Amino acid sequence: MNQLEEGGRSSAPVQRDAGEPEKKCPNCRKEIPLSRLWANDLVCPCGYHFRMKARQRIQMIADRGSFRELFSSMASDNPLNFPGYREKIETVRAASGEREAVVCGTAAIGKQKCCLFVMESYFMMGSMGSAVGEKITSLFEYAVQFRLPVVGFTVSGGARMQEGLLSLMQMAKTSAAVKRHSDAGLLYVAVLTDPTTGGVTASFAMEADIILAEPGATVGFAGARVIEQTTKKALPEGFQTAEFVLEHGFVDSIVPRPGQKKYLAEILKLHNGGTAG
Amino acid sequence: MSEEAYKRVRTARNNDRPTGQDYIRNIFKGFIEFHGDRRYADDPAVIGGIARLDGTPVTVIAIEKGHTAKERTFRNFGAPNPEGYRKALRLMEQAEKFGRPVICFIDTSGAFCGIGAEERGQGQAIAENLMRMSTLCVPVISILIGEGGSGGALALAVADRVWMLRNAVYSVISPEGCASILWKDPEKAETAAASLKLTAEDALSLGVIERILSEKEIGTNAFYDRIRGLLKEETDALAQDADLVGKRYERFRKIGAGAVMKETI
Numbered sequence: 001m002n003q004l005e006e007g008g009r010s011s012a013p014v015q016r017d018a019g020e021p022e023k024k025c026p027n028c029r030k031e032i033p034l035s036r037l038w039a040n041d042l043v044c045p046c047g048y049h050f051r052m053k054a055r056q057r058i059q060m061i062a063d064r065g066s067f068r069e070l071f072s073s074m075a076s077d078n079p080l081n082f083p084g085y086r087e088k089i090e091t092v093r094a095a096s097g098e099r100e101a102v103v104c105g106t107a108a109i110g111k112q113k114c115c116l117f118v119m120e121s122y123f124m125m126g127s128m129g130s131a132v133g134e135k136i137t138s139l140f141e142y143a144v145q146f147r148l149p150v151v152g153f154t155v156s157g158g159a160r161m162q163e164g165l166l167s168l169m170q171m172a173k174t175s176a177a178v179k180r181h182s183d184a185g186l187l188y189v190a191v192l193t194d195p196t197t198g199g200v201t202a203s204f205a206m207e208a209d210i211i212l213a214e215p216g217a218t219v220g221f222a223g224a225r226v227i228e229q230t231t232k233k234a235l236p237e238g239f240q241t242a243e244f245v246l247e248h249g250f251v252d253s254i255v256p257r258p259g260q261k262k263y264l265a266e267i268l269k270l271h272n273g274g275t276a277g
Numbered sequence: 278m279s280e281e282a283y284k285r286v287r288t289a290r291n292n293d294r295p296t297g298q299d300y301i302r303n304i305f306k307g308f309i310e311f312h313g314d315r316r317y318a319d320d321p322a323v324i325g326g327i328a329r330l331d332g333t334p335v336t337v338i339a340i341e342k343g344h345t346a347k348e349r350t351f352r353n354f355g356a357p358n359p360e361g362y363r364k365a366l367r368l369m370e371q372a373e374k375f376g377r378p379v380i381c382f383i384d385t386s387g388a389f390c391g392i393g394a395e396e397r398g399q400g401q402a403i404a405e406n407l408m409r410m411s412t413l414c415v416p417v418i419s420i421l422i423g424e425g426g427s428g429g430a431l432a433l434a435v436a437d438r439v440w441m442l443r444n445a446v447y448s449v450i451s452p453e454g455c456a457s458i459l460w461k462d463p464e465k466a467e468t469a470a471a472s473l474k475l476t477a478e479d480a481l482s483l484g485v486i487e488r489i490l491s492e493k494e495i496g497t498n499a500f501y502d503r504i505r506g507l508l509k510e511e512t513d514a515l516a517q518d519a520d521l522v523g524k525r526y527e528r529f530r531k532i533g534a535g536a537v538m539k540e541t542i
Binding site: 073074075076077079080082083084129130131133134137159160161163164165166167168169170171172173175176177178179180182183198199201202203204205206207220221222223226227230231233235236239240245248249250 | 408526
């Protein structure tokens with residue numbers, strides 16, 4: 001695991017010497033010094049958005065010191081005794097430093113108070129099991145109680161297989177909580193990041209009032225390989241990218257990372273801090 | 278043990294089982310089918326309309342697999358496109374307007390995985406159903422009659438009561454898909470089937486369904502009469518409930534909550 005993947009909790013980048021580590025950009029193929037990536041929210045000068053850890057993103061998007069974590073103790077406990085799951089989750093916890101695949105809390109974005117959730121790609125690719133469903137649901141309920149808008153960053157491979165039907169039901173549970181929040185006249189803004197797929201796409205990712213996406217992010221329901229196998233057709237160029245779903249009318253806008261904070265703050269302001277009326 | 282779960286999967290997929298249409302024809306009287314989602318197309322994988330349940334008007338929606346090769350191709354093997362979910366939602370909104378209970382029959386390996394389905398927002402279509410169904414004020418009963426494949430099945434199952442036929446299965450992923458992703462070996466589907474806890478008994482013990490329907494004399498008049506009686510009794514009872522929406526919320530709210538540790542380890 002390289003330094004970039006471990007990152008997330010450290011603060012501003014330090015000046016590095018000539019021998020500093022670099023990371024190869026899969027898009028432009030250039031070796032980019034890590035310090036340069038860190039200074040630019042993990043966006044390559046060519047525009048490629050690297051994946052970002054949840055806590056690093058919170059640092060980027062929330063006003064300094066404003067984030068208060070909620071429901072941090074909630075974690076899944078192998079409810080079906082699924083073979084290998086406990087070992088897997090323990091390994092992932094140790095490697096990621098997270099207890100689950102989403103971080104929830106309250107924050108201020110450009111002085112606008114909101115509830116914030118950020119999914120974690122380094123935790124079983126942001127898969128949704130009971131704990132992720134419970135945390136997201138609890139956050140929307142908290143937001144209704146305190147009349148706050150919700151801003152959420154999604155990244156997910158879908159429902160977590162190892163919790164079977166319980167994972168599937170989280171799609172219904174989170175959707176019902178989003179609906180209650182919506183019916184209370186409160187604003188929900190989702191930002192789809194790479195990749196947002198499966199059961200998360202088919203629930204709270206696609207249920208926001210305003211849906212944004214990061215450039216180049218994979219956004220879709222079924223996996224591309226499954227679609228190829230099912231249809232035996234070559235997939236069109238750029239299939240299931242943020243640009244593709246924008247063209248087909250399923251997201252409001254693509255917002256590159258460096259402008260996201262300002263964009264979100266403005267959206268929140270335009271909605272009276274997210275509490276319509 | 279592990280054999281039993283996969284045996285259920287094979288039974289649930291059997292082409293000779295009654296399909297959605299058989300249930301509609303034999304349980305209700307005077308079914309009138311309505312087509313189309315008013316947005317793009319009519320999806321033959323989803324059948325919907327109005328009918329009488331022992332005299333009471335109800336909205337009926339079914340995912341249809343078809344019996345013969347020709348029918349199955351026409352029905353896209355019961356794999357709905359976004360239009361199917363949007364047609365279902367349109368009919369549910371209509372049921373809401375006219376105060377009719379909604380009864381859904383579910384039998385699908387999953388929402389269709391296709392290029393067009395993605396272009397037309399398969400994920401968005403399912404998400405919208407999940408959200409809207411959570412606040413329908415009319416009673417909703419969903420019955421899994423064969424395969425209950427993931428989000429594509431759940432999109433018609435945000436209900437007050439969810440029932441399963443004894444040999445129906447309900448799962449977040451197919452056992453083959455699970456085995457190939459987790460163990461890179463589709464041959465381990467049997468182990469996956471057992472691990473996924475996808476049988477009717479599993480679903481009942483996880484609190485995901487309320488009732489298992491016996492398959493005794495499946496396909497006969499007696500079988501359909503029994504289901505009609507249960508549906509009538511339950512829709513009547515639900516129609517008396519002043520807090521259907523609140524209870525439906527709690528029904529899903531509690532699922533999985535017990536599986537979450539809330540204290541620090």
